[in-house]
Amino acid sequence: MISFIDNLAILATEEGYNKTPLSGVGVFKASESTAREPLCYSQGIIIIAQGQKRIHFNQQVFDYNPDNYLTLTLPLPAECETRVEVGKPLLALVIDLDLAILSELVRVLDDHGKIKQSNSLAENKGLFVSQSNQALSCVVSRLADCLNSSLQCDIIGQGLLREVFFHILSGQQAAPLIALVSHNTHLSRMERVLKHLHNNFQGKLDVEQLASMANMSSSTFHRNFKQITASSPIQYVKKIRLGRARELLQDQGLKVKQAAAQVGYDSPTQFSREFSRFFGQSPSECANS
Numbered sequence: 281m282i283s284f285i286d287n288l289a290i291l292a293t294e295e296g297y298n299k300t301p302l303s304g305v306g307v308f309k310a311s312e313s314t315a316r317e318p319l320c321y322s323q324g325i326i327i328i329a330q331g332q333k334r335i336h337f338n339q340q341v342f343d344y345n346p347d348n349y350l351t352l353t354l355p356l357p358a359e360c361e362t363r364v365e366v367g368k369p370l371l372a373l374v375i376d377l378d379l380a381i382l383s384e385l386v387r388v389l390d391d392h393g394k395i396k397q398s399n400s401l402a403e404n405k406g407l408f409v410s411q412s413n414q415a416l417s418c419v420v421s422r423l424a425d426c427l428n429s430s431l432q433c434d435i436i437g438q439g440l441l442r443e444v445f446f447h448i449l450s451g452q453q454a455a456p457l458i459a460l461v462s463h464n465t466h467l468s469r470m471e472r473v474l475k476h477l478h479n480n481f482q483g484k485l486d487v488e489q490l491a492s493m494a495n496m497s498s499s500t501f502h503r504n505f506k507q508i509t510a511s512s513p514i515q516y517v518k519k520i521r522l523g524r525a526r527e528l529l530q531d532q533g534l535k536v537k538q539a540a541a542q543v544g545y546d547s548p549t550q551f552s553r554e555f556s557r558f559f560g561q562s563p564s565e566c567a568n569s
Contacts, residue, residue, distance in 0.1 A: 287427065288424055301433040309370065311369040318559060320524075326374055331362065331365075333360060337358040337407060342408075352377075353407070354407075354470065356407055408453050419443040464495075472493060478520060521545070
């Protein structure tokens with residue numbers, strides 16, 4: 281079997297995110313180190329084969345590398361830096377959370393008495409780093425090997441994903457994932473709100489509507505939102521808008537006014553001011569970088 285690193289190197293033909301034949305699984309590649317910068321993370325699991333990353337979130341620092349893995353129970357804005365050795369690009373397996381598989385596995389684990397009670401603070405984690413183990417590393421290597429064959433992806437891909445999620449749910453920090461797929465927890469209700477915001481970030485923000493969607497009072501909603509995302513609802517939406525605008529400027533070549541309008545800004549001047557403050561460069565500089 282080809283090594284985990286070599287398999288990801290074969291799959292990562294481009295810088296950034298590379299799709300694979302297995303839906304919900306990709307490979308991320310970065311050939312150069314990057315300084316601390318704002319980034320919007322998607323909900324999922326990131327397992328590094330080579331290189332290191334550091335996340336700054338809610339006044340905490342999270343380092344992840346080949347010895348551990350990052351889990352994001354929710355889509356979250358954070359600040360990230362990448363450390364790469366010359367000739368050894370960062371390579372990471374990126375797995376979207378499949379809530380249907382997670383829900384089924386939690387039910388089976390509960391039937392077998394394997395779900396432990398946890399406190400609400402542990403359940404409300406939006407992201408966490410966990411130590412890897414031999415069992416997880418083994419199945420991840422098999423998954424990476426499978427990704428080089430569309431036939432294997434169709435036949436055994438979903439089974440390998442189930443194994444990955446099983447080992448993660450069997451780890452010491454499973455509580456947030458269990459809460460995510462459990463009925464009426466703060467995390468599951470907040471997940472519904474954040475998905476709504478990601479699908480409707482261009483529109484007017486109605487915090488009362490969001491609180492109602494989470495079945496919380498306004499004060500409880502604000503407190504829980506800030507605890508889980510490290511942002512207020514207004515700040516969170518602004519970060520989504522600015523992150524999307526940067527993608528439009530860099531990847532699609534839109535003009536500054538076009539990008540501003542597409543992410544929900546009525547005033548290009550306000551957009552440029554907030555973009556420059558957030559990213560440390562103007563939209564025009566970003567577009568030309």
